[in-house]
Amino acid sequence: MRLILFGPPGAGKGTQAAALVDRYSIVHISTGDIFREHVGNATALGLQAKAYMDRGDLVPDRIVLDMVEDRLGKPDARDGFLLDGFPRTLAQVEALDDIVERNGHRLDGVIRLLVDEEELLSRLLQRAHEQGRADDTREVIANRLARYRSETEPAVARYRQRGILHDVDGEGDVAQVRDRVLAAAAAAEQAS
Numbered sequence: 001m002r003l004i005l006f007g008p009p010g011a012g013k014g015t016q017a018a019a020l021v022d023r024y025s026i027v028h029i030s031t032g033d034i035f036r037e038h039v040g041n042a043t044a045l046g047l048q049a050k051a052y053m054d055r056g057d058l059v060p061d062r063i064v065l066d067m068v069e070d071r072l073g074k075p076d077a078r079d080g081f082l083l084d085g086f087p088r089t090l091a092q093v094e095a096l097d098d099i100v101e102r103n104g105h106r107l108d109g110v111i112r113l114l115v116d117e118e119e120l121l122s123r124l125l126q127r128a129h130e131q132g133r134a135d136d137t138r139e140v141i142a143n144r145l146a147r148y149r150s151e152t153e154p155a156v157a158r159y160r161q162r163g164i165l166h167d168v169d170g171e172g173d174v175a176q177v178r179d180r181v182l183a184a185a186a187a188a189e190q191a192s
């Protein structure tokens with residue numbers, strides 16, 4: 001099973017990704033988590049990415065693509081994966097198409113979590129309070145939401161045109177959203 005999970009910052013991608021990887025026994029590849037780990041370990045990649053992340057800007061495609069290509073080449077991603085936070089731009093969509101085709105595979109489905117912006121803002125400010133993630137400040141959150149609208153929504157539209165996009169209402173309690181997400185994945189599996 002090869003899935004992509006989309007959703008604006010604060011939509012609950014990380015939480016719902018856990019349910020999907022558990023259900024399909026696939027690897028969870030979160031580009032945000034990978035970058036945060038590199039920043040934490042002060043690797044060369046982390047140092048390159050940090051300034052962009054701190055502002056809520058996207059890390060340049062070239063840097064992201066090198067990293068993702070490397071990650072998708074690992075043996076644990078051969079039989080399936082869930083991508084979370086990637087692709088985020090049209091160039092990334094195209095690069096992913098190339099990678100998947102080159103390996104003789106195809107994407108089974110794309111799930112997008114829909115959450116109202118006011119709700120997103122309140123969840124992210126709450127998380128800032130609890131976890132203190134560096135990019136969860138009001139200004140940076142506003143920039144991340146703006147980047148999602150301007151860069152990532154056009155990427156999502158590509159998958160809608162291909163007929164593999166499944167929209168899921170991301171509001172409500174975690175278990176409810178999880179049931180909807182699993183139902184969407186089951187529908188994607190059937191259709192593919």
Ligand code: ADP
Pocket residue numbers: 007008009010031032033035052053054056057058059060064084085086087088092135144
């Ligand atoms: P969120 O969806 O909450 O904004 P993520 O954890 O997915 O956060 O990503 C955090 C940051 O990492 C992003 O704001 C961006 O700077 C960087 N990043 C993650 N994935 C990508 C990507 N595919 N392309 C460009 N930048 C990325």
